[in-house]
Amino acid sequence: MKTKTKDILRIRDLALSFDTEEGEVEALDGVAFSIKNSSVSGLIGETGCGKSVTGLTILGLLDENARIKRGEIIYKRENLLTKKEEELEREIRGKEIAMIFQDPGSSLNPVFTVENQITESIKMYRNAGAKGNKEIAIEQLERVKLPDAANLLKRYPHELSGGMKQRVMIAMMLACNPSLLIADEPTTALDVSIQAQFINVLRELQSDLGTSILYITHDLAVISEICNSVSVMYAGRIVEDLPVETLFNDPIHPYTKKLVYSVPGVKTKLEDLEEIPGSVPRLINPPAGCRFHPRCDKAKAICSQETPNPVSVEPDHCVACHLISDRGGKQ
Amino acid sequence: MKTTGDKREIDRELRRQRTSQLYLIWLRLKRNKLAVIGLVFVLIMVFIALFSPWISPHNPYATRPLRKREAPSLEFPLGTDSLGRCVLSRLFSGSRIALQIGILIILFEGSIGIFLGLISGFFGGWVDEIVMRLVDILRSFPVIVLAMAIAGIMGQGIYNVVIALGIVGWTTYARMIRSRILSIKEESYVEAAYCIGEPSYSVLLRYVLPNALPTAIVMMAIMMPTALIASATLSFLGVGVQPPTPSWGSMISAGRDYLLEAPWISSFAGLFIMFTVLGFNFLGDGLRDSLDPTTKQR
Amino acid sequence: MTDPLLEIVDLKKYFNSPKGKVKAVDGVDLNILKGETLGLVGESGCGKSTLVRATLRLIEPTDGKVFLRGENVLAFSRKRLVEARGQMGMVFQDPHSSLNPRMTVAEILRRPLKIHNLVQGKGQIYNRTVELLETMGLSAEHMIRYPHELSGGQKQRVGVARALAVEPRILLLDEPTSALDVSVQTKILKLLRNTMERLDLTYVFISHDINLIRTISDRIAVMYLGKIVEIGEVDEVFADPLHPYTQGLFKSVPRPDPEHNIRKPPLTGEVPSPIDPPAGCNFAPRCPQKIQQCEKEEPNLKSMGKDREVACWVATEKNV
Ligand SMILES: Nc1ncnc2c1ncn2[C@@H]1O[C@H](COP(=O)(O)OP(=O)(O)OP(=O)(O)O)[C@@H](O)[C@H]1O
Ligand SMILES: Nc1ncnc2c1ncn2[C@@H]1O[C@H](COP(=O)(O)OP(=O)(O)O)[C@@H](O)[C@H]1O
Ligand code: SF4
Ligand code: SF4
Ligand SMILES: [Mg+2]
Ligand SMILES: [Mg+2]
Numbered sequence: 036m037k038t039k040t041k042d043i044l045r046i047r048d049l050a051l052s053f054d055t056e057e058g059e060v061e062a063l064d065g066v067a068f069s070i071k072n073s074s075v076s077g078l079i080g081e082t083g084c085g086k087s088v089t090g091l092t093i094l095g096l097l098d099e100n101a102r103i104k105r106g107e108i109i110y111k112r113e114n115l116l117t118k119k120e121e122e123l124e125r126e127i128r129g130k131e132i133a134m135i136f137q138d139p140g141s142s143l144n145p146v147f148t149v150e151n152q153i154t155e156s157i158k159m160y161r162n163a164g165a166k167g168n169k170e171i172a173i174e175q176l177e178r179v180k181l182p183d184a185a186n187l188l189k190r191y192p193h194e195l196s197g198g199m200k201q202r203v204m205i206a207m208m209l210a211c212n213p214s215l216l217i218a219d220e221p222t223t224a225l226d227v228s229i230q231a232q233f234i235n236v237l238r239e240l241q242s243d244l245g246t247s248i249l250y251i252t253h254d255l256a257v258i259s260e261i262c263n264s265v266s267v268m269y270a271g272r273i274v275e276d277l278p279v280e281t282l283f284n285d286p287i288h289p290y291t292k293k294l295v296y297s298v299p300g301v302k303t304k305l306e307d308l309e310e311i312p313g314s315v316p317r318l319i320n321p322p323a324g325c326r327f328h329p330r331c332d333k334a335k336a337i338c339s340q341e342t343p344n345p346v347s348v349e350p351d352h353c354v355a356c357h358l359i360s361d362r363g364g365k366q
Numbered sequence: 367m368k369t370t371g372d373k374r375e376i377d378r379e380l381r382r383q384r385t386s387q388l389y390l391i392w393l394r395l396k397r398n399k400l401a402v403i404g405l406v407f408v409l410i411m412v413f414i415a416l417f418s419p420w421i422s423p424h425n426p427y428a429t430r431p432l433r434k435r436e437a438p439s440l441e442f443p444l445g446t447d448s449l450g451r452c453v454l455s456r457l458f459s460g461s462r463i464a465l466q467i468g469i470l471i472i473l474f475e476g477s478i479g480i481f482l483g484l485i486s487g488f489f490g491g492w493v494d495e496i497v498m499r500l501v502d503i504l505r506s507f508p509v510i511v512l513a514m515a516i517a518g519i520m521g522q523g524i525y526n527v528v529i530a531l532g533i534v535g536w537t538t539y540a541r542m543i544r545s546r547i548l549s550i551k552e553e554s555y556v557e558a559a560y561c562i563g564e565p566s567y568s569v570l571l572r573y574v575l576p577n578a579l580p581t582a583i584v585m586m587a588i589m590m591p592t593a594l595i596a597s598a599t600l601s602f603l604g605v606g607v608q609p610p611t612p613s614w615g616s617m618i619s620a621g622r623d624y625l626l627e628a629p630w631i632s633s634f635a636g637l638f639i640m641f642t643v644l645g646f647n648f649l650g651d652g653l654r655d656s657l658d659p660t661t662k663q664r
Numbered sequence: 665m666t667d668p669l670l671e672i673v674d675l676k677k678y679f680n681s682p683k684g685k686v687k688a689v690d691g692v693d694l695n696i697l698k699g700e701t702l703g704l705v706g707e708s709g710c711g712k713s714t715l716v717r718a719t720l721r722l723i724e725p726t727d728g729k730v731f732l733r734g735e736n737v738l739a740f741s742r743k744r745l746v747e748a749r750g751q752m753g754m755v756f757q758d759p760h761s762s763l764n765p766r767m768t769v770a771e772i773l774r775r776p777l778k779i780h781n782l783v784q785g786k787g788q789i790y791n792r793t794v795e796l797l798e799t800m801g802l803s804a805e806h807m808i809r810y811p812h813e814l815s816g817g818q819k820q821r822v823g824v825a826r827a828l829a830v831e832p833r834i835l836l837l838d839e840p841t842s843a844l845d846v847s848v849q850t851k852i853l854k855l856l857r858n859t860m861e862r863l864d865l866t867y868v869f870i871s872h873d874i875n876l877i878r879t880i881s882d883r884i885a886v887m888y889l890g891k892i893v894e895i896g897e898v899d900e901v902f903a904d905p906l907h908p909y910t911q912g913l914f915k916s917v918p919r920p921d922p923e924h925n926i927r928k929p930p931l932t933g934e935v936p937s938p939i940d941p942p943a944g945c946n947f948a949p950r951c952p953q954k955i956q957q958c959e960k961e962e963p964n965l966k967s968m969g970k971d972r973e974v975a976c977w978v979a980t981e982k983n984v
Contacts, residue, residue: 081845082845196934226707226708226872226935227707228707228912230918231915231930232932235928235929254918255920256920258920259918259919259922260918279922282922283920283921293847294846294847297847297849297850298920299880300876300878300919300920301920302879305879308850308853308879309850310847310850310851311847311848311850314815314816314817314818314848315845315847554756554758554761555761555762555763555764555765557717557762558754558756558762559764559775560722561720561753561754561827562753562776562826562827563746563750564775564779565746572764573764573766
């Protein structure tokens with residue numbers, strides 16, 4: 036939060052809601068976190084907590100019923116929220132910031148070959164003529180460890196498996212050398228063995244190219260494999276921001292604690308696994324004060340009245356919980 | 367509710383819950399403007415049909431040789447036709463016939479189609495094979511020509527129109543219902559039903575049918591206009607309802623020679639058809655969304 | 665060793681597809697012991713769901729035998745099958761589609777009671793329904809709800825309650841928590857554990873979450889392309905996986921531990937199609953340890969000491 040020049044992306048006090056027939060869905064409420072240059076940041080939380088919406092907001096890809104209420108997204112000193120649609124399209128999307136989605140199938144166009152799709156994106160950002168583009172394409176595919184790249188170019192998406200499609204997607208994204216890659220649950224639809232291959236490719240590319248990555252997932256185990264720092268999200272807010280080691284060794288926020296200790300593998304006995312009573316709140320009329328208070332066993336009177344502000348407890352560790360003032364955190 | 371209690375208590379709760387389900391359907395329908403407009407249109411038509419003898423300004427059958435093709439006036443709000451009959455009164459009275467035929471057709475073809483679609487989708491195998499081939503054969507005939515042939519053989523009259531149209535009409539239902547059943551069969555609650563030991567007939571009646579019912583209801587609402595238009599077409603072609611019984615189709619047909627001098631004879635009948643068709647279409651679309659319990663849960 | 669409650673012998677299920685026979689389950693032998701939790705793992709499409717469905721005859725197996733306490737279920741008439749289904753319950757993966765949207769929770773739970781004639785009289789049925797709900801941490805107020813008025817976790821608990829309603833001796837759970845958030849998962853796992861102890865149940869628990877299987881099962885069976893390749897006590901299999909596939913699979917699993925890193929992808933390539941499975945050992949095309957014999961002869965499960973079986977030429981060779 037302090038060494039600002041080192042951050043490639045900084046989101047401050049982002050609040051956003053969707054207008055729906057049933058009422059206003061307060062999907063994001065004061066989201067703040069930053070991504071350091073050349074690092075992998077994780078964004079973790081349960082279904083519907085607003086992870087995807089955060090990713091889409093950065094790229095300005097929200098649905099029409101979305102309304103940004105306040106906040107700023109600073110990317111390399113510019114506020115993306117004030118940019119016009121055309122500017123985003125021309126300068127940012129694909130070129131500076133790229134995104135891969137959960138469902139690898141639907142992000143590729145079924146009627147074009149892999150070659151068409153990759154060269155299309157290469158053409159846009161660093162055209163090298165028909166032959167050159169093809170070479171770059173092959174090079175990219177080999178980079179993501181896809182065997183037999185030349186042959187692969189002629190194939191259609193439906194002839195590829197989920198893992199291959201996902202790697203074609205990164206190859207396409209990386210063809211334009213983005214500075215920031217947003218990966219929204221890229222391996223959720225994949226098998227563990229394919230996921231392991233994918234994570235490995237991503238990690239290598241990251242260290243070779245120095246691309247910053249925002250890795251969105253609900254899987255803590257995956258976070259621990261690939262991320263340097265993590266932002267924990269609950270019901271549209273970031274509740275804790277911390278280095279990945281601290282996430283497993285010394286989480287502070289009651290929700291983070293419960294979440295971490297409810298994952299089989301962290302604790303290996305069923306009796307030791309934590310459970311959280313109730314279920315994730317809906318975001319139409321979310322709980323007042325701390326949104327976690329109805330499920331929190333440490334809740335105090337103030338929790339249902341006032342929203343806790345993020346407090347730094349360590350240089351890289353921020354917590355938004357009323358208990359924190361007791362631990363002597365400083366503003 | 368307390369933890370213990372008797373069966374009656376819970377049955378009462380269930381009933382309350384059901385009515386509130388109906389209420390929810392109404393709430394969801396109400397939110398859809400087009401559906402409400404459709405419902406209003408339909409209700410107006412039903413009102414007209416029910417009360418036509420009392421709200422018609424004249425006797426729809428009374429001919430007035432001296433007052434042929436009179437333009438709309440205070441006395442004849444929509445003018446008179448080639449025999450000097452009051453167009454408005456005939457339209458009103460025609461709405462009775464139209465709705466009557468429409469409802470009969472829907473019931474006739476709907477019950478055949480839904481039944482055959484149900485068993486063909488549920489049992490599959492040779493039952494499915496036979497039903498679907500029959501559907502293919504029937505659908506390869508041009509409907510109106512087939513209906514004309516049937517009407518030609520069996521003679522004219524309301525019931526023959528119903529049979530003539532229904533004989534092809536059911537195929538649409540059978541197809542829709544069948545494909546709905548096929549997708550319901552894939553749901554794991556059907557598998558779960560077998561798992562707890564439900565026999566096939568019970569799976570069909572308790573699990574598959576209730577979930578296919580909304581599709582059937584929507585189909586009926588949406589097919590109503592088709593039935594109306596088809597029966598009007600038959601009347602227009604002279605094989606439907608017998609003159610002098612007023613029917614919208616035959617009125618359009620009767621007025622088509624005078625489209626320029628006396629446009630009111632055909633055009634208002636056309637408007638009535640359009641009005642009714644739109645009404646049922648809007649309503650059908652609205653029902654589709656509001657009958658689905660999972661849309662916009664609260 | 666306790667006696668097997670359910671014995672699956674050479675079970676096969678082939679599907680016909682336009683491209684040829686899909687060998688979804690291809691000769692599975694499996695004993696399920698009384699009172700145990702057997703974890704079944706394997707990657708997507710390896711035949712886990714098909715195996716349990718065929719066992720319950722929700723789909724008719726192509727070949728094989730399933731002995732439930734000594735009697736072959738696959739030879740049962742319709743009527744006896746219904747009885748047999750009273751002994752085996754199943755919980756489905758997707759809680760949203762496994763409950764009939766047109767029935768209230770009360771009706772959903774009442775059906776199995778009626779079919780198997782387990783309790784008589786309306787008052788009794790009511791009490792039993794409430795009891796079932798309470799077993800799963802729900803209460804009478806949920807009876808009048810429709811499934812869409814419940815959260816995912818609650819729906820899944822109703823799904824378990826329905827399976828328990830028939831008073832089964834064995835419960836087949838097909839990824840019962842994979843559609844749920846982790847914070848809700850523990851609750852269901854703990855409820856399942858308690859119920860098991862109280863009712864003396866046996867579980868077959870399918871999951872693709874290997875960390876989860878490790879936490880909850882006594883024995884683990886690893887499936888690859890329609891076959892079981894390794895089976896044994898959980899601790900032993902994790903401590904020393906014998907089959908090359910098991911080794912690769914376990915190494916691929918991300919661990920919630922920042923010290924742990926999947927360095928080199930342990931498994932290369934992808935699962936081949938079950939339509940034309942490779943000759944010899946199914947795993948040969950991806951196997952780093954394969955020897956000549958592997959591509960010619962198919963390895964069968966061989967006992968490797970106490971309760972441990974593995975189907976691999978190399979692994980069985982080493983330990984002999
Ligand atoms: N009705 C069917 N017709 C044809 N093939 C089928 C059918 N059902 C399953 N299969 C095939 O059988 C194989 C095993 O499927 P199954 O559903 O048992 O896998 P699974 O191990 O449960 O996978 P997952 O982890 O994805 O649930 C797959 O290749 C699948 O495509
Ligand atoms: N287009 C939309 N209209 C209304 N609500 C939406 C829309 N997109 C997302 N939401 C809501 O915003 C919240 C966060 O969604 P999302 O970011 O997709 O969650 P996740 O953390 O699982 O990625 C959810 O409550 C979701 O229902
Ligand atoms: S602010 Fe209160 S309710 Fe929220 S997490 Fe902290 S202690 Fe719990
Ligand atoms: S039998 Fe051969 S190919 Fe198969 S797993 Fe063992 S070593 Fe590998
Ligand atoms: Mg998402
Ligand atoms: Mg499955």
